[in-house]
Structures are given as C-alpha cells and as structure tokens.
Amino acid sequence: MKKLLMVVSTVLLAASVCYAQPSANTATANLAVTVGNEAAIAVVSSSALTSTGTTFADYTSITDLTYWVRTTVSGTITVEITTDFSTGGPGGGPSVKTPPTSGDALTYTCSVQAPVTGLATACSTAQTASTSSATMVVNFGATTQSLKAGDDAKTMWTLTNDPSYAAGSYTAVATYTISAA
Amino acid sequence: MKSTLRLIPLLALALLFTASRALAQTGSPTGTTTVSVTIGPQAGLTITNSSTPLTASGSNFNLFTGSTGLTYFVRTTATGGGGSITLKVTSDFSPSGGPSVQSPLTSADALTYTCTVASPGTACTGTQTASTSSQTNLATFGTNVHTGTGGSTASASWSLANDPSYKTGTYNATVTFTISAS
Numbered sequence: 001m002k003k004l005l006m007v008v009s010t011v012l013l014a015a016s017v018c019y020a021q022p023s024a025n026t027a028t029a030n031l032a033v034t035v036g037n038e039a040a041i042a043v044v045s046s047s048a049l050t051s052t053g054t055t056f057a058d059y060t061s062i063t064d065l066t067y068w069v070r071t072t073v074s075g076t077i078t079v080e081i082t083t084d085f086s087t088g089g090p091g092g093g094p095s096v097k098t099p100p101t102s103g104d105a106l107t108y109t110c111s112v113q114a115p116v117t118g119l120a121t122a123c124s125t126a127q128t129a130s131t132s133s134a135t136m137v138v139n140f141g142a143t144t145q146s147l148k149a150g151d152d153a154k155t156m157w158t159l160t161n162d163p164s165y166a167a168g169s170y171t172a173v174a175t176y177t178i179s180a181a
Numbered sequence: 182m183k184s185t186l187r188l189i190p191l192l193a194l195a196l197l198f199t200a201s202r203a204l205a206q207t208g209s210p211t212g213t214t215t216v217s218v219t220i221g222p223q224a225g226l227t228i229t230n231s232s233t234p235l236t237a238s239g240s241n242f243n244l245f246t247g248s249t250g251l252t253y254f255v256r257t258t259a260t261g262g263g264g265s266i267t268l269k270v271t272s273d274f275s276p277s278g279g280p281s282v283q284s285p286l287t288s289a290d291a292l293t294y295t296c297t298v299a300s301p302g303t304a305c306t307g308t309q310t311a312s313t314s315s316q317t318n319l320a321t322f323g324t325n326v327h328t329g330t331g332g333s334t335a336s337a338s339w340s341l342a343n344d345p346s347y348k349t350g351t352y353n354a355t356v357t358f359t360i361s362a363s
Contacts, residue, residue, distance in 0.1 A: 029228050
C-alpha cells in the first residue's frame with residue numbers, strides 16, 4: 001500500500017512538471033528603428049525650350065522637381081547633361097559640349113522651397129550646364145528634413161537662340177542627382 | 182457452584198469483546214478512492230524575438246518593417262469560452278524627434294501591423310493601428326479550443342512610414358502582448 005501511494009504521488013508530480021511550460025500571460029517586445037540620412041528626387045514636369053517673338057530671343061523653359069531629404073551634415077542636388085542635344089554642333093543644332101559659337105550656352109538658374117527644418121540654398125547665380133561634370137542646383141545644410149510629401153525645387157533653363165542652328169527638333173537629357181550625408 | 186455462576190456473565194462479556202475485536206481487524210481486500218481534477222481555462226505566451234528591429238530597404242524612403250513572433254498556449258472553456266491576444270505600445274518611441282505612436286507627425290505616420298496566427302487562434306483582419314492608450318487585437322479564440330503541448334505560433338508584422346521629417350537617430354518603443362482565456 002505504501003508503495004502504491006508513493007508511485008501515485010510520483011506520477012502526479014511528474015505530470016505537473018512536464019506541462020508547466022507556458023509563461024505569464026503578458027510579454028514585452030522592444031521595437032527599434034534607426035533613422036538614417038536619405039534623399040530622393042522626382043522630376044514633376046519639364047517643358048520644352050521655347051522662344052517668344054521673332055527676334056532670336058533666347059529659348060527658355062522650367063524643370064520642376066520634388067525632393068525629399070533627411071541630412072545629418074549636408075546634402076546637394078546637382079544636374080548634368082548626360083545626353084547632349086542630338087545632331088548638335090556646327091551646321092546642326094545646339095550643343096552643350098561643342099556649341100557652334102563660343103557664346104552659345106545652356107545655362108540655368110535655381111529656386112528651392114524651404115524644408116521643414118534645416119537649410120536649403122539654391123544656386124545663387126546662373127550656372128552653365130555641362131556634359132562632363134555635375135553642376136550645383138541646391139545645397140542642404142546640417143539636420144535638414146523635408147516634408148513627407150516632399151518640397152519643391154526648380155531649374156530655369158536658358159539656351160542661346162543662335163541663327164546658325166539648323167532648323168529642326170533637338171533633345172538632350174539632364175540628370176538630377178540628390179544626396180544626403 | 183455460586184462462584185461459577187458469577188463467572189458466567191463475565192465470561193460471556195469477555196467472549197463478546199474478543200469476538201468483536203476479532204471481526205474488526207480483517208476489513209476488505211480492496212479499497213477505492215476518487216481522484217478528481219478540474220481543468221480550467223488558461224493562457225500563456227512567450228515572445229520569440231523580444232528585440233524587433235524595423236528596417237527600410239533601398240534609399241527612397243521605403244517603409245520601415247519588422248516582425249515580432251510569439252508562441253502562445255491556450256485552453257478555453259468547453260461551453261461559452263473564448264479568449265484573445267492583444268497588444269499595446271506601453272512605451273512610445275524615444276527620444277523625441279522621430280516616430281511617435283501617440284502623436285505621429287501625420288496620420289500616415291502611424292505604426293501599423295498585420296496579424297498571422299496559427300490554429301486554433303483566428304488572426305485579426307486587415308491592418309491594425311497600434312495604440313499607446315488601448316489594447317488592439319492580434320488573435321481571438323473560440324469556445325473549447327486548446328493548443329498542443331508545444332503551443333502555437335503567432336506574429337505581428339509591423340510597418341512604419343519613413344517620413345523625411347524624422348531626425349536621424351535610433352528610436353525605441355516597447356510593446357506589451359497580453360493573452361487571456363475564459
């Protein structure tokens with residue numbers, strides 16, 4: 001009898017130990033997010049270069065951009081002519097790399113909407129576009145953050161209306177690059 | 182003769198005592214007792230990854246995402262029982278300047294999650310918005326359900342907008358999961 005009682009109690013104890021796995025009815029988890037420098041840009045619209053009047057007024061157009069930026073130290077928006085005007089050059093149309101006349105140039109000025117925090121500075125004077133290097137559009141300062149919906153920037157293009165250009169349609173590609181550090 | 186007659190009642194009494202004592206010792210060859218246990222509703226859970234990083238891929242302000250996994254154990258009452266797993270952000274993101282559950286910069290900056298729950302639980306439907314002020318649902322349990330000995334799995338898959346307006350830095354929040362059964 002004593003042995004039977006001992007066996008029963010041992011079995012009951014073992015059973016209780018085997019199934020004592022679940023812990024409490026609450027538990028916590030820590031969510032951690034590291035927010036780093038980041039930047040993005042989109043071309044909203046870009047109109048064709050047009051000249052008003054008939055007296056070889058310069059061709060002008062505007063490229064509208066939206067930028068998103070978060071910096072720690074600094075950042076920039078630059079632009080480079082990655083594809084020159086097709087069939088441009090002497091006897092043809094305009095060219096950024098080899099303009100028909102030395103005074104011919106594709107230039108631009110800049111404007112930028114102020115970000116939520118920090119500083120965004122547009123290029124202060126007319127810039128000459130280049131096919132060999134990126135040229136400045138906007139400088140961002142330290143701890144600069146845009147709106148979640150993005151902020152606006154623009155480049156206002158000017159192209160000399162050289163009579164030596166052969167009549168026709170010419171296209172070039174301008175590539176904008178944004179960075180944040 | 183008289184002394185013998187006097188002894189007879191005494192002897193009779195002695196015989197009676199002896200007989201009663203003799204019969205009180207033997208009892209029965211077997212004995213039974215009732216062993217009973219009441220199995221009631223119960224619930225418990227453990228977090229698989231108590232540290233959940235939220236990360237964004239690429240460099241175009243893609244969403245921060247991450248997943249918190251857990252193992253749950255549950256037993257609900259056979260009639261009229263039920264239960265749930267809920268969660269609550271018990272400590273908002275800190276330091277300030279980054280994301281916030283209680284006061285997001287915009288409504289699109291809310292911390293949200295979707296639910297995955299293995300049987301016998303039922304996952305929440307659709308995207309849920311986490312809260313610092315109330316419990317929000319992860320799973321529900323019906324009547325007369327129970328997990329196996331090893332429990333069942335569940336997870337909350339998090340999404341957080343990568344708002345450019347957040348200052349750079351590392352931000353931490355605490356989420357508390359609670360399971361109940363009736």
